[in-house]
Amino acid sequence: MHTPQTATTAAPQSPTTFIDEGFNPTPHEFGVGARFTLAVMAENFAEVILDALRQADATGLSVTTGSVSTHVAGAEQDVMRYLAQVITAAGRSGAHVAATVHLSRGCPGGITCDVPAGGAALRSEIPRLTSAGVDCVAEWALYPLADGGPDGGSADHMREIYHAIDHARTTGVTVTPDHFVTRLEGDLAAVLETIAAAWVLVGRSVQHVTTHASLSINSPSAS
């Protein structure tokens, strides 16, 4: 049931970010970034994780590794390039890898969100990744947090979610609904690109958008 896929191989491009209200925040000011956790199910897990982090291109990013996850702040294209390189490297070790990916935009803070004024969304381009050559299965959830105002924009964000699902069906990954999540199967880069595309597309009309995915690579129970 798992057909290897060819990822979209369009050249990376710089994100074009702008906002309708004439306010042009940096990705950092808008809270664009990711948290991810790499779990490598082998005795040499620390070596595999540290090697994977070391070889990735962190240009343009602020990267902070903690005991639970690594936080990455920067523009969408840079964040996704980095995530894809780190997770791909861990997957190429051959070990069973579970990666947790959490993308966020529009909220720099913690459990409550001090969003930028006006509820304005930030338009970004869809990140593009080169094929990873590593297959994965992901369980994915997407959260448009359009609850800041009296007219939460539900019509708009549902339009963008349907747009995002339509987009997911064109990226070459296998898309299957399940309880609480959508399952994506294919090349790791195509899967990450699908997740990031939905996050960016919904983010064009909703200020605060997060998305969570659990990725499994080289699972002994997948074959």
Add this chain to the structure above:
Amino acid sequence: MHTPQTATTAAPQSPTTFIDEGFNPTPHEFGVGARFTLAVMAENFAEVILDALRQADATGLSVTTGSVSTHVAGAEQDVMRYLAQVITAAGRSGAHVAATVHLSRGCPGGITCDVPAGGAALRSEIPRLTSAGVDCVAEWALYPLADGGPDGGSADHMREIYHAIDHARTTGVTVTPDHFVTRLEGDLAAVLETIAAAWVLVGRSVQHVTTHASLSINSPSAS
């Protein structure tokens, strides 16, 4: 910076679920449940994971293990007891364990949500867990998805979020805000209870509430 905590040890109690509109769905009909992934960073990961799943009390639950995660459906008290028992058992192996926990209520479906009619919330009691004797650090995000109607109830759900944060400060865990997440440190049962309490408390006024947490146990970088 990490002080071991004593978990709340109140006796488990059955959840009392009701809904104001005279509609009384089962936890399953309301989509109450969890997905979790256990990653054990040791060569014998499969044995540790399977042993942890086997020894847990799944009474009242529907449990389905897939290649990425295990889905658990049932009442909040039963779901949390099961999660705590499974993750505690994996932690007691002594291996470095990364656990991803995703709780959801109010939406039985996938990326788009066919919620029960009327947008009504489901009142449940806060699950209670016995102390695990295993410490953990968690990064936690809480999502009230109150975007289904024209008056998304933002005042109500913010009240419940502040109530949930107030509650978190009484459970004995250390609470620290960070980018995109709140860090919780303490006994595994107290951390899970804190996460579940917020989920249930916000769920009293918001129909669809999800929460995600990445837990780290026995991390070599934590000491």
